[in-house]
Amino acid sequence: xxxxxxxxxxxxxxxxxxxxxxxxxxxxxxxxxxxxxxxxxxxxxxxxxxxxxxxxxxxxxxxxxxxxx
Amino acid sequence: xxxxxxxxxxxxxxxxxxxxxxxxxxxxxxxxxxxxxxxxxxxxxxxxxxxxxxxxxxxxxxxxxxxxxxxxxxxxxxxxxxxxxxxxxxxxxxxxxxxxxxxxxxxxxxxxxxxxxxxxxxxxxxxxxxxxxxxxxxxxxxxxxxxxxxxxxxxxxxxxxxxxxxxxxxxxxxxxxxxxxxxxxxxxxxxxxxxxxxxxxxxxxxxxxxxxxxxxxxx
Numbered sequence: 001x002x003x004x005x006x007x008x009x010x011x012x013x014x015x016x017x018x019x020x021x022x023x024x025x026x027x028x029x030x031x032x033x034x035x036x037x038x039x040x041x042x043x044x045x046x047x048x049x050x051x052x053x054x055x056x057x058x059x060x061x062x063x064x065x066x067x068x069x
Numbered sequence: 070x071x072x073x074x075x076x077x078x079x080x081x082x083x084x085x086x087x088x089x090x091x092x093x094x095x096x097x098x099x100x101x102x103x104x105x106x107x108x109x110x111x112x113x114x115x116x117x118x119x120x121x122x123x124x125x126x127x128x129x130x131x132x133x134x135x136x137x138x139x140x141x142x143x144x145x146x147x148x149x150x151x152x153x154x155x156x157x158x159x160x161x162x163x164x165x166x167x168x169x170x171x172x173x174x175x176x177x178x179x180x181x182x183x184x185x186x187x188x189x190x191x192x193x194x195x196x197x198x199x200x201x202x203x204x205x206x207x208x209x210x211x212x213x214x215x216x217x218x219x220x221x222x223x224x225x226x227x228x229x230x231x232x233x234x235x236x237x238x239x240x241x242x243x244x245x246x247x248x249x250x251x252x253x254x255x256x257x258x259x260x261x262x263x264x265x266x267x268x269x270x271x272x273x274x275x276x277x278x279x280x281x282x283x284x285x286x287x288x
Contacts, residue, residue: 021096037090041083048079051270055075058277065284 075270081263085109088256095250099168106164108256112264113157114182118220119265120150120272121189125217128210138280140206143213144196145275147189149268154186169234178235181223188216188223 070076089108097104124146131139161179162172173179196209232239 021098022101023094023096033090037087040086040090044082044086045079048082051274052075055270055274058274058281061281062277065281069284069288 074266078263078266078270081259082267085112085256085260085263089260092252092256094253103164103168104253106160107253108260110157110160110164111257112261113153113160114224115261116264116268117150117153117157118224120146120153120268121217121220123269124150125214128213131206131210135203135206137202137206137283140209141279141283142272142276143210144193145279146272147192147213148275149272151186151189151193152271153264153268154182154189158182158186165234174234176228176234177231178224178228178233178238181227185220185223188219192216 085108089105094102094104124143127139127143127146130136131143158179161182165174165179166172169176192209192212195212196205199205199208228235228238230239
């Protein structure tokens with residue numbers, strides 16, 4: 001019986017601690033977390049577009065160099 | 070489509086941000102939502118190690134071929150890898166402040182990664198300080214192989230032999246035991262792969278730049 005109670009309390013404390021952990025559950029639903037995601041995706045895409053443009057400029061230079069030599 | 074891997078890098082990175090923020094993660098005390106840093110902090114190191122590894126392969130190639138193109142590939146990959154390493158240390162430092170309580174702890178992995186960065190900075194300086202091209206390529210290549218072995222020791226082996234705050238090291242169970250559940254793997258592995266491809270892309274640009282510069286100087 002004592003063991004049973006111990007295990008019960010243990011399980012109870014686990015389930016309680018899982019609920020106590022503050023997560024952004026609600027924030028994801030209505031806390032505008034999507035705005036942050038959108039901002040980060042914009043920054044990432046901006047950086048990538050910049051990288052693509054550098055890539056293209058370099059390709060142009062490589063072509064020029066090829067026709068020269 | 071010769072550039073399919075660049076497109077794949079973009080898709081994976083965009084996915085890792087969207088999935089990284091919105092897909093559910095395990096509820097852990099102390100970590101809370103910061104567990105999501107796993108998707109962004111750890112891939113920096115994976116990308117760095119991959120770039121350094123490929124760089125070492127080109128160094129070995131250079132030793133057998135004496136082709137300066139291989140030397141250029143090796144140095145440019147290290148240059149990009151160092152950026153990833155700096156970002157890895159910076160992001161880890163922020164994460165540490167809010168979970169372990171300090172920006173820098175005496176954790177073996179932290180000090181090991183800092184030493185590794187210094188070793189690779191020394192590679193860049195060493196290579197830059199030799200005038201003769203062939204000599205430079207050869208000495209840099211030998212050092213680069215040596216540097217990767219040290220990397221393995223400092224961030225692969227030593228952290229596993231003593232106590233470390235990092236998961237998976239010392240007595241600390243890894244994320245993959247139970248923390249890194251299937252939901253997290255769904256974002257983590259694509260993020261790692263995406264950042265590796267991104268690193269290769271930037272290296273590719275730097276290598277082509279170096280080759281072009283070489284041609285311009287030759288003419």
